[in-house]
Amino acid sequence: MSDVTLQNFEADVIEMSRQVPVLVDFWAPWCGPCRTLGPMLEKLEAESGGKWKLAKVNVDENQDLAAHFGVRSIPHVVAFADGEAVDQFVGVLPESGLREFLDRLTPNPGELALREARELAAAGDAEGARAAYQAALAFDPGADDARLAYVGFLLDHDAIDEAEAEFGLLSPRAPQEDGYAALQTRLEAAKNVGDLPDATALSAHVLTNPTDLAARLDLANVLIARREYEPALEQLLEIVRRDRGFGEDIGRKTMLSVFDLLAGRPDVVSRWRRQLSTALN
Incomplete structure (x- = not known):
């Protein structure tokens, strides 16, 4: 538990919440319900073993903070996670209600393992990331978000059979x-690329046979498997321009999946969406 003021709010609440959730208890010494809620929160924090932190704001001494968060009645508790206010309640909840509130706020072990896996993957620790992904799925085998993230990781490392x-x-x-849908497209492309000519041969074929839309689709799939998404979009867009109905609209549908794969580059997606819109009109 820590006493928080305007001076240390950024460090003790906002930055701390990027590591573990933080509950901010707005209270005052003269508030009877606050004297009931405070000890309950302190007890639950001690029991949590560091899964979340409690910060207390005396509203009499920190009126600017109270006003900023719209505190009109106390006790007023605001929960922070990842640097943002994510939940709150006013008044005194029974201990069972507090536990339910905290259960919604604190990540389960599977979520913690998934977060660790993503951080390790971003840091280039492939072995550690693989172990963390497997741990996340061991905690919760039904967690589709974790399994999809693991599939993407395996594709990043050319482990096609494992990804499938x-x-x-x-x-x-x-x-x-x-x-x-994006991962499904990427997985199918990776699975099929071994049965296709290489990109150089396909590019040469398409150059001399521009109406061979099947070859263009093959080339797009090879490029997707190589994560060369913009060249793939060029081929897919040409399919749409030449024959919207080819392969049951496969050109447009695959472009939409590639847009998802490029979600981290909104400027690129926006540019290609405009071109697709023009081709469809």
């Missing part, structure tokens, strides 16, 4: 997850 096996373990709800 993991993709097959997704639940029937998985198609509703963000990125599902």
Whole structure:
């Protein structure tokens, strides 16, 4: 537990919440309900073993902070995670209600392992990331978001057979997850690329046979498997321009999946969306 003022709010609440959730208890010495809620929160923080932190703001001494968060009645508790206010309640909850509130706020072990896996992958620790992904799925085998992230990681490291096996373990709800269609496209491209000519041969063929849309699609799939997404989009867009109905609109549908794969580059996606819109009109 820490006492927080305007001077240390950024460090003790905002920055700390990027590591673990922080509950900010707005209280005052004269507030009877505050004297009931405060000890309950302190007890639960001690029991949590560091899964979340408690910060207390005396509203009499920190009126600017109270006003900033719209505190009109106390006790007023605001929960922070990843640098943002994410939940709150006013008044005194029973201990069971507090535990439910905290359960919504604190990540389960699977979520913590998934976060670690992503951080290790970003840092280039492939072995550590693989172990963390596997741990996340061991905690919660039904976590489609974790399995999709693991599939993407395996594809990044050319572990195609493993990626296909993991993709097959997704639940029937998985198609509703963000990125599902994009990963499916990428996996299919990676699986099929071994049976196709290389990109150089396909490019030469398309250059001399511009109406061979099947070859253009093959080339696009090779480029997707190599994560050369913009050249792939060039081929897919040409398919749309030449024959919208080819392969049951496969050109446009695959472009949409590639847009998802390029989600981290919104400027690129925006440019290609405009070109696709022009081709469809």
